[in-house]
């Protein structure tokens with residue numbers, strides 16, 4: 001174990017699935033690093049209209065920025081780094097692009113659509129070749145054939161939709177937590193007394209908050225969203241790589 005017995009989870013890829021997975025492992029108490037090796041493919045979208053909670057849709061770049069902010073706010077660190085190699089020992093050792101740095105992890109979630117190349121030399125990981133795309137073979141909770149190594153989102157062959165990949169990131173992170181020694185029930189925030197007034201302990205992963213705290217959190221949430229949506233996002237959609245030089 002790394003860092004004073006706190007298990008470390010490294011998520012490869014700071015896109016929709018990876019950022020959501022990192023939110024859940026961090027909230028469960030894992031020392032969580034989300035490695036950002038490039039931008040989410042969602043930044044190519046023109047207007048995101050099918051993610052729950054946004055009746056008139058939302059700018060996709062705004063959505064990804066807020067998702068990253070949420071991941072960090074919940075305790076994960078987002079660090080720059082593109083993974084080029086993975087040694088599936090105990091702990092895992094991740095090799096980063098510049099070749100000079102390595103990262104150790106007790107658990108790894110692969111969420112690096114569309115790069116699975118660094119898994120080719122890892123014994124026990126199944127890769128599924130479908131035309132020009134490579135997917136990671138996982139079970140129904142995102143486990144690969146290697147203990148402690150998971151895959152989430154599009155790279156795990158999930159449908160190419162934001163809500164599905166975000167949901168899968170959450171599901172896979174929870175599978176990781178459940179497979180670990182870290183106690184967990186559900187990741188829930190509930191009103192004061194919801195468990196304790198029934199004589200129950202607050203289950204691991206849950207939090208009871210009183211009315212004052214609930215109202216404080218709502219006020220903070222309103223202020224943050226008003227600020228975030230005050231102006232249009234300055235970013236433009238990224239074009240398809242084949243169109244970048246104008247020849248496509």
Ligand SMILES: Cc1cc2nc3c(=O)[nH]c(=O)nc-3n(C[C@H](O)[C@H](O)[C@H](O)COP(=O)(O)OP(=O)(O)OC[C@H]3O[C@@H](n4cnc5c(N)ncnc54)[C@H](O)[C@@H]3O)c2cc1C
Nearest residue numbers: 013015016017037038039040041042083153154160161162
């Ligand atoms: C043009 C376009 C429009 C779309 N519109 C919609 C839409 O309207 N509604 C909808 O639901 N979905 C839409 N999608 C689909 C949506 O963007 C994807 O399904 C979703 O982003 C997949 O999430 P993911 O986390 O698996 O991949 P991504 O969000 O792409 O995240 C993967 C991350 O991993 C990083 N990465 C890759 N390799 C490495 C490596 N070796 N090391 C470290 N990091 C690495 C990538 O740079 C990226 O940041 C659209 C996609 C495109 C291309």
